[in-house]
Amino acid sequence: MSSIVELSSLEELTLNAEQIQDDLLEKILRLNSNTEYLRRFLHGSNDKELFKKNVPLANYEDVKPYIERVANGEPSDLISGGPVTRFFRSSGTSGGKQKIFPVNDEAIEQLGYVLALRSLVMSKHFSDNGVEQGKTMEFHYTKPESTTPSGLPVAAAFTSFFKSDYFKNRPSKSQYTSPHQVILCPDNKQSLYCHLLCGLSQRDEVVRFGATFAHALVRAIDFLESNWKELCGNIRLGHVSEWITDLGCRSSVSAIIGGPNPELADLIEQECSHKSWEGIVTRLWPKAKRIECVLTGQMAQYIPILDFYCNKLPLVSTVYGSSESIFGFNVDPLCKPQDVSYTFVPNTSYFEFLPVDHEGDMTSIVDLVNVKLGCYYEPVVTSCFGLNRYLIGDILEVTGFYNNTPQFRFVRRKNMVLSVETETTTEDDILKALARATFVLESSNLMLMDFTSSADISTFPGHYVFYWELKGKEVNDVLVLDEKTLMGCCYVLEESFGSTYRLKRRTGLIGALEIRVVEQGTFNSLTDYFISRGSSRAQYKTPLCINSSEASAVLENKVLARFHSEKSPPLDL
Numbered sequence: 001m002s003s004i005v006e007l008s009s010l011e012e013l014t015l016n017a018e019q020i021q022d023d024l025l026e027k028i029l030r031l032n033s034n035t036e037y038l039r040r041f042l043h044g045s046n047d048k049e050l051f052k053k054n055v056p057l058a059n060y061e062d063v064k065p066y067i068e069r070v071a072n073g074e075p076s077d078l079i080s081g082g083p084v085t086r087f088f089r090s091s092g093t094s095g096g097k098q099k100i101f102p103v104n105d106e107a108i109e110q111l112g113y114v115l116a117l118r119s120l121v122m123s124k125h126f127s128d129n130g131v132e133q134g135k136t137m138e139f140h141y142t143k144p145e146s147t148t149p150s151g152l153p154v155a156a157a158f159t160s161f162f163k164s165d166y167f168k169n170r171p172s173k174s175q176y177t178s179p180h181q182v183i184l185c186p187d188n189k190q191s192l193y194c195h196l197l198c199g200l201s202q203r204d205e206v207v208r209f210g211a212t213f214a215h216a217l218v219r220a221i222d223f224l225e226s227n228w229k230e231l232c233g234n235i236r237l238g239h240v241s242e243w244i245t246d247l248g249c250r251s252s253v254s255a256i257i258g259g260p261n262p263e264l265a266d267l268i269e270q271e272c273s274h275k276s277w278e279g280i281v282t283r284l285w286p287k288a289k290r291i292e293c294v295l296t297g298q299m300a301q302y303i304p305i306l307d308f309y310c311n312k313l314p315l316v317s318t319v320y321g322s323s324e325s326i327f328g329f330n331v332d333p334l335c336k337p338q339d340v341s342y343t344f345v346p347n348t349s350y351f352e353f354l355p356v357d358h359e360g361d362m363t364s365i366v367d368l369v370n371v372k373l374g375c376y377y378e379p380v381v382t383s384c385f386g387l388n389r390y391l392i393g394d395i396l397e398v399t400g401f402y403n404n405t406p407q408f409r410f411v412r413r414k415n416m417v418l419s420v421e422t423e424t425t426t427e428d429d430i431l432k433a434l435a436r437a438t439f440v441l442e443s444s445n446l447m448l449m450d451f452t453s454s455a456d457i458s459t460f461p462g463h464y465v466f467y468w469e470l471k472g473k474e475v476n477d478v479l480v481l482d483e484k485t486l487m488g489c490c491y492v493l494e495e496s497f498g499s500t501y502r503l504k505r506r507t508g509l510i511g512a513l514e515i516r517v518v519e520q521g522t523f524n525s526l527t528d529y530f531i532s533r534g535s536s537r538a539q540y541k542t543p544l545c546i547n548s549s550e551a552s553a554v555l556e557n558k559v560l561a562r563f564h565s566e567k568s569p570p571l572d573l
């Protein structure tokens with residue numbers, strides 16, 4: 001992969017996707033066909049047709065024994081012809097359990113390449129001459145790496161990226177408001193505070209505002225709401241709070257805030273003291289032109305609240321990737337976040353697509369350039385680092401083509417469904433229903449900060465439970481839960497679900513859906529719970545459905561009130 005990233009690369013890649021994919025598969029097979037894993041199916045052959053005929057589709061359980069053997073010190077060539085020098089750890093909050101995937105520095109370069117190409121596309125859309133001035137204020141975090149028994153580092157992809165020499169020496173350095181030390185700080189609360197302090201100190205230079213996932217952005221604004229007085233105090237006196245004990249953060253942030261700045265502190269104080277925080281981002285960072293973060297899939301729930309805080313600045317959903325591979329990015333940044341599709345980048349991994357309705361016919365799998373418009377597929381990845389025909393577990397819809405390369409809408413995770421009877425309510429169903437329910441909420445003074453759901457089958461009939469964390473639109477509002485509105489939300493959620501759900505609900509096989517409103521800060525506790533179990537803050541995604549009893553307990557302990565609708569949803573809409 002070239003280290004030089006130019007805007008013209010996007011045209012070259014997307015025009016020649018078929019050839020690039022073909023060459024990539026050839027390269028991968030030359031490198032990996034003699035691994036213990038592939039030898040079983042290919043007997044050392046590099047033949048691409050044989051690869052497609054003989055190598056089975058795999059999920060994590062199939063490759064786990066090999067990955068674990070390498071992690072325990074056996075040679076890399078069990079799974080990969082190239083060296084395995086580290087592992088990426090998945091967040092485990094989108095698809096269940098955490099997993100680790102073998103990689104080396106080339107995976108970090110791939111990620112860097114796609115991020116740099118994406119930045120060039122953004123600059124093309126948001127500046128007259130393709131060159132953007134100003135700084136980026138982004139909330140990035142890292143976590144200390146763990147090591148495998150054989151001593152190889154294990155970390156989330158973004159932690160590995162930000163800690164890498166590639167990032168330090170990256171060819172095109174976008175100007176972040178935060179110094180590298182803040183991203184590298186192992187204490188994420190100190191990082192967050194320092195990100196805000198640096199961003200506020202340089203408020204006139206900030207033109208881009210974001211995070212990897214929308215969740216991190218919403219949490220950052222929430223933290224600002226609780227801590228702005230202290231931040232202003234630091235700016236006023238030119239002194240970083242004593243609890244920022246990380247030496248790298250202290251010295252680098254002190255240098256950025258410079259000396260005392262009472263005028264700036266007054267200005268920020270004035271904006272933050274407004275009773276309503278509507279548009280707070282544009283008021284504090286008046287030159288910000290866009291918000292960048294992932295806003296599709298599980299992150300779509302944060303669109304209304306970001307619209308509220310950011311005064312309808314363009315919300316740009318950026319990249320689509322996973323610990324297994326980076327897939328693609330959004331080449332049309334000005335489209336609405338609800339309409340985002342991702343254009344696959346054909347030189348990262350070899351991609352195949354399994355139609356959702358394959359009905360057991362595995363030969364219906366197609367190459368990247370052969371997917372059909374309007375059809376739904378699960379991506380299957382063959383990476384340079386030892387994954388072969390690996391099922392990613394996401395469902396995507398083909399929405400168009402950029403040159404010869406398909407573009408996909410993220411639909412949902414494959415296995416994340418709510419079900420208490422025989423009905424299945426998918427992530428997509430949940431998010432669509434939620435969007436309608438938040439519309440009902442709009443009429444009240446409440447905003448939905450975060451949510452998750454679970455299927456309660458402890459009693460008959462089983463029913464769906466939605467945990468909602470709500471907040472008043474005005475700062476320090478006492479939370480007044482209007483029963484009629486919340487019952488209305490329950491009704492709209494149920495009304496939006498599929499016909500099987502509604503039928504079973506009417507016939508009493510499914511009980512009334514419940515909204516359980518939890519105390520403010522509950523979802524922070526849930527995040528902390530998942531992070532204590534190994535997730536990284538940067539890649540954290542609140543699961544749309546919870547099925548672990550420990551995670552449920554975090555929520556159950558904080559329930560303030562329960563609501564359900566008194567009428568069943570209609571059968572016909």
Ligand code: AMP
Pocket residue numbers: 089090091092093094294295296297298318319320321322323324392394410413539
């Ligand atoms: P992880 O490997 O833990 O970072 O999780 C990867 C998963 O996050 C993907 O398989 C998707 O389910 C989800 N994900 C990543 N990027 C996006 C995106 N742009 N839109 C929706 N979901 C995403």
